[in-house]
Each structure stands twice: as C-alpha cells, then as structure tokens.
Amino acid sequence: xxxxxxxxxxxxxxxxxxxxxxxxxxxxxxxxxxxxxxxxxxxxxxxxxxxxxxxxxxxxxxxxxxxxxxxxxxxxxxxxxxxxxxxxxxxxxxxxxxxxxxxxxxxxxxxxxxxxxxxxxxxxxxxxxxxxxxxxxxxxxxxxxxxxxxxxxxxxxxxxxxxxxxxxxxxxxxxxxxxxxxxxxxxxxxxxxxxxxxxxxxxxxxxxxxxxxx
Amino acid sequence: xxxxxxxxxxxxxxxxxxxxxxxxxxxxxxxxxxxxxxxxxxxxxxxxxxxxxxxxxxxxxxxxxxxxxxxxxxxxxxxxxxxxxxxxxxxxxxxxxxxxxxxxxxxxxxxxxxxxxxxxxxxxxxxxxxxxxxxxxxxxxxxxxxxxxxxxxxxxxxxxxxxxxxxxxxxxxxxxxxxxxxxxxxxxxxxxxxxxxxxxxxxxxxxxxxxx
Numbered sequence: 001x002x003x004x005x006x007x008x009x010x011x012x013x014x015x016x017x018x019x020x021x022x023x024x025x026x027x028x029x030x031x032x033x034x035x036x037x038x039x040x041x042x043x044x045x046x047x048x049x050x051x052x053x054x055x056x057x058x059x060x061x062x063x064x065x066x067x068x069x070x071x072x073x074x075x076x077x078x079x080x081x082x083x084x085x086x087x088x089x090x091x092x093x094x095x096x097x098x099x100x101x102x103x104x105x106x107x108x109x110x111x112x113x114x115x116x117x118x119x120x121x122x123x124x125x126x127x128x129x130x131x132x133x134x135x136x137x138x139x140x141x142x143x144x145x146x147x148x149x150x151x152x153x154x155x156x157x158x159x160x161x162x163x164x165x166x167x168x169x170x171x172x173x174x175x176x177x178x179x180x181x182x183x184x185x186x187x188x189x190x191x192x193x194x195x196x197x198x199x200x201x202x203x204x205x206x207x208x209x210x211x212x213x214x
Numbered sequence: 215x216x217x218x219x220x221x222x223x224x225x226x227x228x229x230x231x232x233x234x235x236x237x238x239x240x241x242x243x244x245x246x247x248x249x250x251x252x253x254x255x256x257x258x259x260x261x262x263x264x265x266x267x268x269x270x271x272x273x274x275x276x277x278x279x280x281x282x283x284x285x286x287x288x289x290x291x292x293x294x295x296x297x298x299x300x301x302x303x304x305x306x307x308x309x310x311x312x313x314x315x316x317x318x319x320x321x322x323x324x325x326x327x328x329x330x331x332x333x334x335x336x337x338x339x340x341x342x343x344x345x346x347x348x349x350x351x352x353x354x355x356x357x358x359x360x361x362x363x364x365x366x367x368x369x370x371x372x373x374x375x376x377x378x379x380x381x382x383x384x385x386x387x388x389x390x391x392x393x394x395x396x397x398x399x400x401x402x403x404x405x406x407x408x409x410x411x412x413x414x415x416x417x418x419x420x421x422x423x424x425x426x
Contacts, residue, residue, distance in 0.1 A: 118298030121262050122312035122364055123288035132311065136302050213301045214346040 007175045007184055014171030015191055021088055021157040021167065022195075026150065028093035033100025034135075040105050051101070058098030064159050067091045071163045088160040096153060103145045107138035140210045147203035154195045168192070215240050216368050216399065221270030221281075223256055230256050231424040234270070238368065238401055238416075243394055245402040245410035248420030254403045255295075257420070258372050261401065262292045274367040288316060291361030293371040297353045299345040299360070306332065306341040309359045316364065324363070331359040335389065351382030355389060362398070369393070370401040375409045387412050 039051040058066070071087035074080050082090065111134050119129040158169035172188035215238065222232035230253040238244040248254055259265040261272065263285030272279045274289055299308050309328040313319040319327070332338050335355040345353055354374065361369055371390075375383045390400060390413045404410050410417055 112298075114294060114296055114298035115300065117262075117264055117292075118294065118300065120264060121288060121290065121292040122360070123286060123316040124312060125286075128315050132315065133300055140302075213344045 003179075003181075003183060004187060007171075007179075007187070010171045010175060011168060011184070011187055011191065014166055014168035015195075017085075017160070017166055018154075018157045018168040019195070020085070021092060021160055021165075022154055024089045025092040025096055025153060025157075028089070029096035029100055030146075032093060032097035033104055036097055036101035037104035037108060038130075040101065041108060055098045055101060058095050059102070063091070063095050063156060064162055066095055067159060067162055084160075084163050084165050088163060088165055092153075092157070096149065099149055100146070103142050103149065104138060106145075107142040108134065110141050111137050143203065143207050143210065147200065147207075150199050150203065151196050154199060155192060215275060216401070217271075217273045218261075219271045219273075221257075221260070221272070222268045223253070223260060223265075224268055229426055231420075231426055232269070233425045234423075236418050236423075238399055240399055241394060241397045242415045243390060243400045243402060243413050244416050244418060245404055245414035246418045246420055247404060247407060247410045250405055252420050253424075254405070254420050255372055258292075258370055258401075258403045261370055262290050277367075288312065288361075288364035289367050291358075291364060291366030291369040293354065293357045293361060293369065293374060295373045295376055297345075297357040299353055299356055301345050304342050304344055305337060305348070305356050305359075308345070308356055309363045312360070313363050327363055328359070331362055334392075335359050349382070350377050351385055354378070354382075354386060358389065358393075362393075368399045368401055370403070372403050373405065374402060375404060375406045383409060 036051050036054070039047050040055075042048055042051075067088060070091045071082065071084065074082070074087075115133055115137070116129060119133045124132070158167060160167050161170040161173070168188055168191055172184040175184035176182060216236075218234060218236050220232075221234040223230040224232070234257070236244065246254055246257065256265065260267045260281065263280060264283065266283035267281040270281065272281055277289070279285060279289055300311070303311060306325070306328050309331060310321070310324040313324045313327065314321060329338075329341075332341050335358060337352065337355055337359065340348060340352055340356070345356070348356065358369070374386050374390075378386065387409065390402070393400060402410065402413060
C-alpha cells in the first residue's frame with residue numbers, strides 16, 4: 001500500500017500525458033474524419049483519389065511506424081521538426097481521422113436516399129440537408145463504432161513511449177524496472193480500466209439520449 | 215394550373231415515354247394510372263424535380279420549372295410512397311422545418327401554420343410524437359401537412375394507397391377531397407383503379423395515353 005502511494009504521483013503524471021494525447025486526438029480527429037468522409041463522397045475525382053490514398057496509408061501501416069516517421073523522419077528529411085508531444089498528437093489525429101472517416105462513410109451510406117429526396121422537394125439546399133437531416137442521423141448510426149474506436153484510442157495512446165513521451169505506460173515501465181516489481185503494471189492496468197470505463201459510460205449515456213427516435 | 219408539354223424520358227436507348235402532354239386545372243385532381251413498372255414513378259420524380267427529363271416543358275401557374283434535376287424551391291409538394299418523414303424530428307417539427315429554412319418564416323409563424331395544418335388533418339394529438347410512433351395513415355397525413363406548409367402550386371402523391379388498410383384508404387380519399395374543396399391542385403399516381411375513380415376529376419392512363 002505504501003509502495004502504491006509512493007509511485008502514484010509519477011503514474012498520475014503519466015496519466016495526465018495519456019489523457020492529453022487522448023483528448024486532443026479526439027478533438028482533432030472527429031471533425032477531420034467528417035471532412036474526409038464528405039470528401040470520399042465528393043464529385044471531384046482527384047479529391048476522392050487523394051482521400052482514398054490517405055486512408056489506405058493510414059490504415060495500412062502501423063501507428064507505431066507513423067509516429068516514428070512523423071517525429072524522426074520528417075525531421076531528418078528537413079521537412080519539419082515537431083516537438084515530441086505535437087508530433088505524437090498530429091500523428092494520432094491523422095491516423096484516427098482515417099478510421100473515423102470510414103465509420104462516417106458507412107454512416108452516411110446508411111441514411112436512405114428517401115431522406116435526401118424528402119429534403120430536396122421541400123427546397124432544402126445540400127448543406128441544409130446535410131446539417132439538419134443527414135448528419136444528425138449519421139451521429140446516431142455511428143455512435144457504437146465511434147465508442148469502440150475511443151476505447152481503442154485510450155490504449156493506443158501508450159504507443160507514444162516510442163518517442164520518449166512520459167505517458168502512463170512509460171511511468172509504469174520505469175517504476176517496474178527500477179523497483180523490480182510487477183505492482184506498477186497492476187496499477188497501470190487499473191488506471192487504463194478506469195479510463196475506458198469512463199469512456200464507455202459516456203458513450204452509453206449519449207446512445208441512450210439519442211434513443212428517443214428510431 | 216399545371217401544364218406538361220412534350221415530356222420525354224429515356225435511359226440510353228430505352229424510351230420510358232415521349233410526347234407526353236397533360237394539364238391539371240386549378241383545384242382539380244388528376245389521377246395517373248397504369249400497371250406497375252410502366253414509368254409512373256419515373257414521371258412523378260421528374261415532376262418533383264428529382265430526375266432530369268430528356269425533353270419537354272413543365273409550367274406551373276405560369277412559371278416554367280426546371281427539368282434538369284437541379285430544381286430549387288418547393289413548387290411541387292410531394293407525398294412519397296414511403297413518406298420520407300425525418301425520424302429525428304417530431305411531427306410538428308417535420309412540418310415547421312422547411313418553412314423556416316427555405317421561406318425564412320419565423321418560428322412563431324411556422325408553428326402557427328403547422329398547428330393549423332395538423333388540426334385540418336386530424337393530427338393535433340400527434341404533434342409531439344415522432345414518426346416511428348405513428349400508423350401508416352398518420353405518417354401520410356404528416357407528409358401532406360409537411361408538403362402543404364411550403365404552399366406548393368400542386369401536390370403530387372406517389373401510390374398513396376399502397377400499404378394502407380381499407381379504413382386508411384377511405385381517410386386519404388376524404389383528405390384529398392377536403393384539400394380539393396380548399397382549392398388545392400393535386401396529382402395522384404396510382405395503380406389502384408377504384409381509388410383513382412373515387413378521388414379523381416380526370417384520369418390519365420399511362421398505359422394508353424403516352425407514346426413509347
């Protein structure tokens with residue numbers, strides 16, 4: 001018990017980093033994912049091609065590799081040198097936006113054509129149709145899949161250790177190897193469970209709230 | 215008054231119809247009949263502005279309407295076979311939405327109009343319900359109220375009796391007659407001949423009155 005209290009401060013500071021990566025990724029990748037999903041449905045061939053290529057690369061390579069590439073690779077190639085945290089967040093946003101875009105694309109496809117027709121004969125513009133009719137329905141449709149991604153993101157955030165960021169996992173690693181005990185890992189696991197439980201509770205609340213219609 | 219002149223629609227080499235001419239006078243109910251699969255719904259979607267025509271003109275109350283599929287505005291009120299109500303809005307909000315967004319009515323104006331329309335159509339009790347809570351006949355009347363809220367030049371129905379029981383069919387006949395008495399011009403696409411007979415002033419037979 002005493003030992004737990006002793007390592008708690010360093011774990012909590014790691015937790016802060018984990019939460020920072022998590023929250024910023026979510027804030028950045030959801031809107032970007034919506035834009036990419038809309039671009040996938042664009043009439044412009046080049047835009048569709050570029051977004052498809054982007055999704056292919058982001059989903060087709062390991063996130064770990066992408067983090068290394070953005071942090072070290074872009075710097076070595078003299079393109080841009082990002083600080084560790086920024087590099088991590090940018091990579092996470094780009095990666096998760098690709099997954100979210102695919103989820104939103106599926107959501108957009110499951111809104112029946114009749115909804116677009118109904119809006120059009122009432123004189124709604126394309127943008128009004130999206131904002132007032134289609135997107136609210138998409139949000140409800142995609143919520144379970146988005147919740148799934150959010151839980152994955154909580155755990156994926158541990159990958160930032162590769163560029164030396166002091167997140168929860170790394171704090172646990174340091175304590176475990178310094179004190180030659182597995183106790184820190186147990187605590188780390190519990191803290192991740194708490195985070196994902198919180199995410200799940202929020203997701204369920206949102207889903208319940210949207211259940212007022214079918 | 216709706217006038218359709220020389221309307222034609224084809225896909226590649228397949229002609230659905232051509233040289234189609236018809237007139238619906240103010241306050242008249244015209245039914246368009248014919249067997250399933252003959253192009254009635256295609257015709258209705260062209261009238262609604264959802265599909266482009268290959269040729270022809272459509273003049274509603276003196277205004278030529280776009281037939282390229284890019285029409286803006288709500289000159290033709292459409293009651294779809296599946297109604298296409300917006301599931302996330304209440305009955306009243308379904309009716310109030312477009313007048314506010316398109317005609318820039320204030321919320322109070324839109325609400326007043328919606329209340330009146332819902333009352334006319336016997337839907338006051340359903341105003342705060344969601345579409346999934348309604349029967350087929352009720353959904354259809356919401357769709358009618360929603361279309362009328364935009365003050366269209368004509369109302370067009372696609373197969374209004376499909377999926378309705380006898381009682382609801384009687385009700386929709388009564389509604390169409392009630393609207394006719396109020397001077398609403400209506401076009402009814404249907405394969406249900408007894409129904410067409412019951413509501414229409416004139417009948418246009420899609421099987422024999424168009425060229426292919």
